[in-house]
Amino acid sequence: MIITVASGKGGTGKTTVAVNMALSIGGTSILDCDVEEPNVHTLIHPETTTVSPVSVPTPSVDLGKCTLCNACADFCEFNAIFVGKTVLVYEEMCHSCGGCSMVCPEGAITETTRDVGLIHKSNVDGIRLVYGELNVGEPIATHLIKAVKQEIDENGINILDAPPGTACPVIETMQESDFLVLVTEPTPFGLNDLAITVDVVKELGIPCGVVINRAGIGDDKVREYCKKWAIPILLEIPFSRKIAELYSIGVPFVKEMPEWRAGFRRLFEDIREVVKND
Structure with missing residues (x-):
């Protein structure tokens, strides 16, 4: 199964969702396809990695x-x-x-x-980590994203952290996915970028659901939009100082707030049910 976590803009929390979901499920592969600025490894902290060039x-x-x-x-x-x-x-x-x-x-x-970049591979706490690192000044990210996706475990659970936006690198990451998790925030900017991303997802024909990060700020327009277009809201993560502080020091919040693991596992079970019936 391939689950891609995406967002219409940077900073909404897609890496937070991807990493915490992987840790909550366990035994998964997480592939960081945001090759221009990968940061999954800053939350998982691999001690050793194998590195290979991509040409x-x-x-x-x-x-x-x-x-x-x-x-x-x-x-x-x-x-x-x-x-x-x-x-x-x-x-x-x-x-x-x-x-x-x-x-x-x-x-x-x-x-x-x-050579256009590097692929790093490691295993941490039962999580298989793969991430690409694009060479500085290299304008085309899709070559390296394709190389990262070649590391997908066809018999396992794969969580892909997509680049932000809706341009070619995002499309390349989303293709062949079984489900797309769209991370947004309840603000006018969040809604605008969510709507753009949903338009792209409709063209790809891949089932999707929404995670609202920083819930409690802004307004209810994201929820109204999801209701209008029958897009399921899979999870809401509150606007929390503790979660922000943990992120700032590179700690996934499920490690310090284990009660959240059940929420991410339910999110995964909801996704698996949709994929099974699709």
């Missing part, structure tokens, strides 16, 4: 064979290749599709590899 294919042009025909540049919709008096390859814009080498009539384009 992607990038075109290399043999100028001795190239006739400057422009076929590669015409093909590339991302403008990663420019043909003028010579050929320029903009590696950071390349999506590694390999199309340019296929359309080159002279066979002048081959592929080399380029």
